[in-house]
Amino acid sequence: MKAKSLVILAGAIVGISAIILTLYGNPANMGFCIACFIRDTAGGLRMHNAGVVQYIRPEIIGLVLGSFIVALAGKEFSPRAGSAPASRFVLGFFMMIGALMFLGCPLRMMLRIGGGDMNAIVGLVGFTAGILAGIGFLNKGFSFKRAYKISKADGYIFPAIQVAMLVLLLGTPALLAFSEEGPGSMHAPVAFALVGGLVVGAAAQKSRFCTAGGIRDAFLLKDLTLLIGFISVILVVLIGNLALGSFHFGFEGQPVAHSDGVWNFLGMALVGLAAVLLGGCPLRQLILSGEGNIDSVITVVGMLIGAAFSHNFGLASSAQGPMFNGQIAVVIGFVAVAAIGFLNLQGRPEKGDA
Amino acid sequence: MLIDARGRACPEPVLMTKRALDSNSQGIEVLVDNITARENIRRFADNLGYQIIVDKKGEDYLLKLFK
Numbered sequence: 001m002k003a004k005s006l007v008i009l010a011g012a013i014v015g016i017s018a019i020i021l022t023l024y025g026n027p028a029n030m031g032f033c034i035a036c037f038i039r040d041t042a043g044g045l046r047m048h049n050a051g052v053v054q055y056i057r058p059e060i061i062g063l064v065l066g067s068f069i070v071a072l073a074g075k076e077f078s079p080r081a082g083s084a085p086a087s088r089f090v091l092g093f094f095m096m097i098g099a100l101m102f103l104g105c106p107l108r109m110m111l112r113i114g115g116g117d118m119n120a121i122v123g124l125v126g127f128t129a130g131i132l133a134g135i136g137f138l139n140k141g142f143s144f145k146r147a148y149k150i151s152k153a154d155g156y157i158f159p160a161i162q163v164a165m166l167v168l169l170l171g172t173p174a175l176l177a178f179s180e181e182g183p184g185s186m187h188a189p190v191a192f193a194l195v196g197g198l199v200v201g202a203a204a205q206k207s208r209f210c211t212a213g214g215i216r217d218a219f220l221l222k223d224l225t226l227l228i229g230f231i232s233v234i235l236v237v238l239i240g241n242l243a244l245g246s247f248h249f250g251f252e253g254q255p256v257a258h259s260d261g262v263w264n265f266l267g268m269a270l271v272g273l274a275a276v277l278l279g280g281c282p283l284r285q286l287i288l289s290g291e292g293n294i295d296s297v298i299t300v301v302g303m304l305i306g307a308a309f310s311h312n313f314g315l316a317s318s319a320q321g322p323m324f325n326g327q328i329a330v331v332i333g334f335v336a337v338a339a340i341g342f343l344n345l346q347g348r349p350e351k352g353d354a
Numbered sequence: 355m356l357i358d359a360r361g362r363a364c365p366e367p368v369l370m371t372k373r374a375l376d377s378n379s380q381g382i383e384v385l386v387d388n389i390t391a392r393e394n395i396r397r398f399a400d401n402l403g404y405q406i407i408v409d410k411k412g413e414d415y416l417l418k419l420f421k
Contacts, residue, residue, distance in 0.1 A: 003397060076389055078413075083363060138369060146361030149387075149413075208390055213364065221368060221398060279363035295363070 010207035011232025019240035028255035033108035034282035035099035039307035048311035052182025062197020067290025079155030079292035084144035092302025094333035101267030106211035114237025126265035134276025155292025212275035381420035
């Protein structure tokens with residue numbers, strides 16, 4: 001019961017923060033988007049040159065630091081590494097490719113559903129299909145094997161990098177790229193975004209909120225706890241959008257979205273599959289990074305590089321629709337992720353001790 | 355029977371517990387090293403009607419599941 005209340009509360013906090021950040025300047029249905037914000041950050045650091053998506057997003061900094069602080073306080077900061085880091089890098093990379101095909105991570109998919117964007121329902125169906133495929137791998141004995149404890153100092157590096165990013169953003173903006181138009185130019189004030197990230201990061205750490213975990217656990221374990229958090233976010237955002245007049249039902253003309261159903265489905269299916277093999281969605285990877293999980297740090301770095309590739313090689317979709325190169329990249333992604341899945345089948349662990 | 359689920363990413367500790375209970379329905383012991391796994395297994399055991407006792411072993415947790 002306690003776990004359920006915690007995750008409902010976390011979902012509500014995520015939803016309310018998203019509504020507030022959108023109200024104060026973030027793009028529509030993009031109060032939070034882990035994929036978009038990592039992509040914007042890659043642009044802000046000039047890792048790609050797509051002028052419309054360049055801005056170091058303080059939300060990302062806040063999410064990692066919020067998780068880090070709460071994990072430290074709750075004695076859950078526990079640096080570890082060594083569970084298939086190179087495979088995780090590749091999964092992070094293609095999780096980003098899939099998300100930028102759809103134009104959003106699973107969290108933004110939920111916000112888009114709450115804003116009336118029916119393309120996101122198509123994305124949800126794809127996401128669920130990808131998760132079911134991932135469950136297939138788990139049931140066949142997929143495992144990245146265990147991680148090991150490492151020095152505390154190593155766990156401090158990624159949070160320290162977030163502090164460095166904040167210093168760069170506030171202290172040396174001349175070094176960075178800032179969008180003058182497009183989604184990257186639309187953002188809430190730094191303080192709002194940072195606090196929003198901190199609060200959501202703290203809530204997500206405490207509640208173990210995970211957008212992929214909800215659907216996964218419902219099918220795999222008949223446990224609805226995390227799924228209740230998922231629904232809680234959508235309901236809160238739906239109510240917020242209805243109250244503020246920002247609910248727009250339909251497929252066409254949705255903000256920072258396209259209506260190519262096949263590729264919305266496939267993009268999110270790739271995200272769902274990769275997320276199950278990784279053991280958590282893009283948001284959860286950031287939260288685990290804050291707890292000292294270096295395998296998750298590697299995953300986030302994979303996402304960052306994936307975002308840079310997406311915009312350097314014309315893979316990411318735009319409001320006009322998917323790009324041909326992006327479609328090829330998603331297909332390659334399915335092949336790569338499935339290969340990683342098959343190569344890590346450990347034989348059916350009869351007694352659970354494989 | 356003792357299951358070592360230390361260092362395993364979500365949802366593996368629960369899956370390992372589930373598989374072990376399939377063949378040892380009377381009860382098992384599971385060793386985990388983080389609170390997420392501990393709580394997930396506790397919830398899973400509760401749902402199946404198992405009693406659970408948690409022992410802290412250094413930085414790890416030994417969970418004893420029994421009917």
